[in-house]
Amino acid sequence: MSTRTRCLSLSLPILCGLLAPGCDGSELAEAERTPCIAVSDEEGGCQEELLAQGVSSPVPGYRVTTPFGKPGPWAAGYHTGDDYASPTGTKAVAITSARVIEAAYPTSWGAAYGRAAIIQSSDGRRYLYAHLSRLDVSAGQKLSAGQQIGLVGTTGNVTGPHLHFEMRVSPYRYGTDSRKPTW
Numbered sequence: 036m037s038t039r040t041r042c043l044s045l046s047l048p049i050l051c052g053l054l055a056p057g058c059d060g061s062e063l064a065e066a067e068r069t070p071c072i073a074v075s076d077e078e079g080g081c082q083e084e085l086l087a088q089g090v091s092s093p094v095p096g097y098r099v100t101t102p103f104g105k106p107g108p109w110a111a112g113y114h115t116g117d118d119y120a121s122p123t124g125t126k127a128v129a130i131t132s133a134r135v136i137e138a139a140y141p142t143s144w145g146a147a148y149g150r151a152a153i154i155q156s157s158d159g160r161r162y163l164y165a166h167l168s169r170l171d172v173s174a175g176q177k178l179s180a181g182q183q184i185g186l187v188g189t190t191g192n193v194t195g196p197h198l199h200f201e202m203r204v205s206p207y208r209y210g211t212d213s214r215k216p217t218w
C-alpha cells in the first residue's frame with residue numbers, strides 16, 4: 036500500500052485524508068475533512084468520492100486559514116469571508132446545490148475579488164468564490180453539491196493563492212450582509 040495518500044479510518048464511511056502535502060491530519064478537526072468513500076486506486080491510496088450528505092469544504096481537503104470576522108485592514112474593518120489557503124490550481128467546488136448568479140472577472144461584488152463566481156442556494160444565501168485562476172461555470176448554470184466551480188488562484192487583491200469564500204444574505208451588500216459562511 037502506498038502511503039502517498041493517507042486514510043483516516045475514524046469511522047465508516049472512512050474519511051479519506053484529503054490533506055495538504057506534509058500534513059498528517061492530526062491537526063484537522065473531523066468537521067474540516069471531506070467525507071468520502073475509501074476506494075483503492077492503482078497505488079493503493081484513497082480516491083475522493085463525495086457522499087450525498089454534503090460537502091464539508093469549498094476547497095476539499097483544505098481548511099479555513101483566515102476566518103470570518105477577523106479585525107483587519109479590510110474595507111469593512113473585518114474579514115468578510117473565510118479564506119482557504121491552497122495552491123493555485125486546487126479545485127473549488129459548490130458547497131450545496133445552487134444556481135450561478137455571476138461568473139466573471141470581475142463580478143459586481145468588486146475588482147478586489149478578482150476572477151470570481153457568485154452562486155445562490157435555494158434558501159437565498161449567496162456564496163462568493165474569489166481570486167480564482169479559472170472559472171468552470173457560467174451565469175445561469177445550475178450546480179449540484181460538489182460540482183467544480185473553478186480553480187484556486189491569485190486574481191484580485193491577494194498576497195498568495197487562496198480561496199476567499201464569502202456568504203451574504205439578502206440584499207447582499209458588502210459588510211452589513213456578510214455572515215460567517217454556513218451551509
Ligand SMILES: [Zn+2]
Pocket residue numbers: 101114116117118198199200
Ligand atoms: Zn479573504
